[in-house]
Amino acid sequence: MNLDGGGSSQMAVGTTLINRPEGGTAQRAIPTMLAVTIADSLPLLPPVYYNKVIDxxxxxxxxxxxxxxxxGISGFWGGTPSLICTTGNGEQYAxxxxxxxxxxxxxxxxxxVAASNRANNTPFIVKYAGGVDTVRLDQSVNGLKWNSIGxxxxxxxxxDEIYISNFAQTGQSIxxxxxxxxxxxSLLTSAEKEEAGNINFELYNNYPNPFNPETTISYRLVTPEIVTLSVFDLLGREIKLVDNELKEAGYHRVEFNSSLYDLSSGIYLYRLSAGKSFLVGKMICMK
Structure with a gap:
């Protein structure tokens, strides 16, 4: 803590100096304060376990x-300048x-990057599991920061896709x-996976996780493969052979119902094999 802005101030707890300012010529203790407050009272994000930015x-x-x-306005994200397009009928979009x-x-x-001639109802079109939603945001303000779409x-x-459309009714550009x-x-994005071989398929985290009693296991094949998908306990005992057949390339999903196997609460493994390769994911059954 540096109260006067100079390099001579020093943080102290009691009479004990905590740090030594670089190049300082004097050492003098200053008051310090520790404030304990409820986390919800501060406008902070909760812990982030997945953070992806697409420029x-x-x-x-x-x-x-x-x-x-x-x-031409500075303050764009990353190494690519912001792109603008005149408002129109929606035929232009990112x-x-x-x-x-x-x-x-x-x-x-x-x-x-905001500007006075930006649309104040720019459409952000979100395609997700629930369908398609359009959220309109005011781009004439709140530039140079992250703005929540939802x-x-x-x-x-x-x-899953997001579109920024020029189908705005006000302003000159989006x-x-x-x-x-x-x-x-943390459970959604941090489930560990063990892998072996040259992987030409993807195994996704099950959802929901934790689950009771049902969850969905999804995977994607690059080429047609004979796949084996099994669920095991932590002792390596197979609980259920979920899938074992030739599958076409593309996205596949399988439902797993723990109530059919009298599973207790705990961690279980699901293993997807194709050819000489396999991936293993972890899931939590919580009753």
Missing amino acids: TGDSLCTLTGTGWTTS RFRIRVPSPGQYRVDAWW TFNFTGTDA CADAIRILSFD
């Missing part, structure tokens, strides 16, 4: 329509493929800069 220069962002130009790691609830934010349950597939996806669920 307009990333491969997951594509532009449709002509007329997109670079904004598409963001978000590709979250597993199905579940995520918060979505948007970053832009919280959505995404499927964890390529069907801005596309960056989209941020956050998860505050």
